[in-house]
Amino acid sequence: MFSRSAAYYDLIYQAVGKDYEAESVRLRGLFQLYEFPHGSSLLDVGCGTGAHLVYLKDFYSVEGLDLDQGMLVQAKSKLPDIPFHQADMVEFSLGRTYDLVVGLFSSIGYATTEATLNATIRRMADHTREGGLVIVEPWLGPESYRAGIPHAVFVDQPELKIARMDVSQVEDRVSILRFHYLVASKEGVESFAERHDLGLFTQAEYLSAFEAAHLAPTYDPQGLDGRGLYLGVKSMK
Secondary structure, eight states: OOTTTHHHHHHHHHHTTOOHHHHHHHHHHHHHHTTOOTTOEEEEETOTTOHHHHHHTTTSEEEEEESOHHHHHHHHHHOTTSOEEEOOTTTOOOSOOEEEEEEOTTGGGGSOSHHHHHHHHHHHHHTEEEEEEEEEOOOOOTTTOOOSOEEEEEEEETTEEEEEEEEOEEETTEEEEEEEEEEEETTEEEEEEEEEEEEOOOHHHHHHHHHHTTEEEEEESSTTTSSOEEEEEEOOO
8 A cells, every 4th residue: 555655654744743752752651651661562553664663662562563565664674673564453363462552643544444443453452461451543533534625745855855645535434545646856756646545433433342342441532643542451351
């Protein structure tokens, strides 16, 4: 999905001001609130380029998982000593459990149906030890998502110019983002497009998915950057 844009991903989100370091500090505060100390094991599901793990690796024993090979190439280039797994978040099986399992930056949206949302949360719970913590940062909900509005992001460096534009739409409670890229470098100018489908789930559907996976859920409406967070402690048998 990110096969051509993965190399530009961090630059694009740097341009819009995404602060992975500040978000990671916020996460560490939550982990400490739930009494997970330095050295706890952590799996980042849908880790992308590993940008959060850059700031978490010195405090926790971290691993990452993502379906997209291009994103994992970027993650491994930053963190060559960290284990990364290429797998689908809906059906991954790593054969072990972790103290902390997180799904950040709305990666859960790629589970586009309620059935795959439930399956993904179940997979995350199955990889969490009893008493461990699952944290999911949601994509936007159907009540707040606004389709049909033009969006653009620009990267302006001396030897690299990037424009990414899209006008999204909604079909059957799935937001469809068709990103169109224009990239200029010393090698010339290229253009390409990507389609990203992200499910629009309600708060009740997220909470239901957590409860079905035996995770006692709470909802933090602010979260890391205003999208909220769902937190669930895995019940003790």
